[in-house]
Amino acid sequence: xxxxxxxxxxxxxxxxxxxxxxxxxxxxxxxxxxxxxxxxxxxxxxxxxxxxxxxxxxxxxxxxxxxxxxxxxxxxxxxxxxxxxxxxxxxxxxxxxxxxxxxxxxxxxxxxxxxxxxxxxxxxxxxxxxxxxxxxxxxxxxxxxxxxxxxxxxxxxxxxxxxxxxxxxxxxxxxxxxxxxxxxxxxxxxxxxxxxxxxxxxxxxxxxxxxxxxxxxxxxxxxxxxxxxxxxxxxxxxxxxxxxxxxxxxxxxxxxxxxxxxxxxxxxxxxxxxxxxxxxxxxxxxxxxxxxxxxxxxxxxxxxxxxxxxxxxxxxxxxxxxxxxxxxxxxxxxxxxxxxxxxxxxxxxxxxxxxxxxxxxxxxxxxxxxxxxxxxxxxxxxxxxxxxxxxxxxxxxxxxxxxxxxxxxxxxxxxxxxxxxxxxxxxxxxxxxxxxxxxxx
Amino acid sequence: xxxxxxxxxxxxxxxxxxxxxxxxxxxxxxxxxxxxxxxxxxxxxxxxxxxxxxxxxxxxxxxxxxxxxxxxxxxxxxxxxxxxxxxx
Numbered sequence: 277x278x279x280x281x282x283x284x285x286x287x288x289x290x291x292x293x294x295x296x297x298x299x300x301x302x303x304x305x306x307x308x309x310x311x312x313x314x315x316x317x318x319x320x321x322x323x324x325x326x327x328x329x330x331x332x333x334x335x336x337x338x339x340x341x342x343x344x345x346x347x348x349x350x351x352x353x354x355x356x357x358x359x360x361x362x363x364x365x366x367x368x369x370x371x372x373x374x375x376x377x378x379x380x381x382x383x384x385x386x387x388x389x390x391x392x393x394x395x396x397x398x399x400x401x402x403x404x405x406x407x408x409x410x411x412x413x414x415x416x417x418x419x420x421x422x423x424x425x426x427x428x429x430x431x432x433x434x435x436x437x438x439x440x441x442x443x444x445x446x447x448x449x450x451x452x453x454x455x456x457x458x459x460x461x462x463x464x465x466x467x468x469x470x471x472x473x474x475x476x477x478x479x480x481x482x483x484x485x486x487x488x489x490x491x492x493x494x495x496x497x498x499x500x501x502x503x504x505x506x507x508x509x510x511x512x513x514x515x516x517x518x519x520x521x522x523x524x525x526x527x528x529x530x531x532x533x534x535x536x537x538x539x540x541x542x543x544x545x546x547x548x549x550x551x552x553x554x555x556x557x558x559x560x561x562x563x564x565x566x567x568x569x570x571x572x573x574x575x576x577x578x579x580x581x582x583x584x585x586x587x588x589x590x591x592x593x594x595x596x597x598x599x600x601x602x603x604x605x606x607x608x609x610x611x612x613x614x615x616x617x618x619x620x621x622x623x624x625x626x627x628x629x630x631x632x633x634x635x636x637x638x639x640x641x642x643x644x645x646x647x648x649x650x651x652x653x654x655x656x657x658x659x660x661x662x663x664x665x666x667x668x669x670x671x672x673x674x675x676x677x678x679x680x681x682x683x684x685x686x687x688x689x690x691x692x693x694x695x696x697x698x699x700x701x702x703x704x705x706x707x708x709x710x711x712x713x714x715x716x717x
Numbered sequence: 718x719x720x721x722x723x724x725x726x727x728x729x730x731x732x733x734x735x736x737x738x739x740x741x742x743x744x745x746x747x748x749x750x751x752x753x754x755x756x757x758x759x760x761x762x763x764x765x766x767x768x769x770x771x772x773x774x775x776x777x778x779x780x781x782x783x784x785x786x787x788x789x790x791x792x793x794x795x796x797x798x799x800x801x802x803x804x805x
Contacts, residue, residue, distance in 0.1 A: 290757060291734055297750050298741045300799040307749070307792045310757050314785060318762060326769035335775045336762070339782025346783075347790025358791055359752055366758045366784040369765060372777035376768035478751055481758040488764045490724055498724060499731040500760040506735030507754040511747060599744065606747030613745075613798040624744050 282320045283496045289313035290500050300619055317496060352614050353573055356474065356603040360405040363477050367398025370484035371451055377491065378447045389447060391487030393433055393454040398480040400458030405473055409603060422464045429457035470603040471515045472526060479508025511605045518599035520662035546698035548710035551674055556715065558636035560592040561585060564665055565608050566601045568642015572704035578641065579615035581708055584715045595622040596665055598646035625665060633669040640667060641676045642704045648689045659687055673697045676707050749795045756788025
């Protein structure tokens, strides 16, 4: 076992780094602690000098340049994709290490093969998640039920180690199998489940590191990998709970895409003039953003609206965020922060839900299922039991939407037809800008 | 004490530390948390450096390096957004 005082120092710094992530004030220190710790860890690992250390340095240097260029250039709207891809690369690295170990030792340990398998699933799964987020893959249906596919792969991959003991040739076969599994695992999963699947892939890249750490008896890799694994697992747990799903259902039978939008009556339709007039006369407003805000890059227009309402009309404006709004955990918070919204005005579901009943106007922009009151009232609804924002309790609700289509769940939202709801049809950004123009006059 | 038991002890302790430290993070910072933890999962690069005698190991070092530097750079950008508002 290799452990030095440097390792101990790095471990403490990594743990403190995550601890500093607890609040926005110290989070930046957290990031820099993690960077310093990582640099020390990499530096130390070069002693004693490996045989091909120049090649290694070159590879690391090239990777650093590519990583930094992409990290700095990527658009804010593409952050979930970027995180997915980076996750995949981490998993891919674990798989390559497992292959390298097999080549060098001419024999492979079960634990490093396990790391390689998890890494391979992470790699291909993340690539599929990336394609889905980027809109390259839109389909979800596959020829077999996901239950059968996942079970088959599980059996195949777990049976494989029984045979590879002396035959290292089988190791790459297992990894290819795992790669294919990753594709099939993520393929049937839809857009709104992305926060869950990204968290799970994040945790996988950590567990793969743990397995590799065990095979090298490296404490630093085990501890850091475990913290990453815990982080991904806890985020996935929070996301799953906020959607009232369960993990098995997600992989065995993802929700079917149905559209059962029955038009009971016509919803109230409004225009930006109506919205501006009602907002001007309100005392307090809550803005509820969803993925539609991200898709339309409407966060700057929203920030502008909040500023005008606060400065010119002295109206209190707050933001309410559902845990699963968007495509990754905390997606909406990042977008609002980017637009310049003070994080003290941004509230999580449990802290603001009781205040909707005392709110004059709610402005829902690009969100649907997370406001559906049927989740509270209708036991037959697929959403039943999911915590939702109680926007229906406010005096007036504005929904900015492209059309009356159902949300991701395919469930009708009765709120659209409520007497205190006004629909604003159109692009989230354009509608908000139109309202801003009128408010400014 | 045998090697595996020591490693397992570290693993178990890390599970507890991870559990408590992660729950301490405010929900507003879940995205940067994910990005930072993503970057530090690149610690797997230590394994790559050890297997650097094989070309697969060198390729692994390249992949992990993109992961590390890309992840830190994305985290830095996200956190800068939170910080510039914090000052106001």
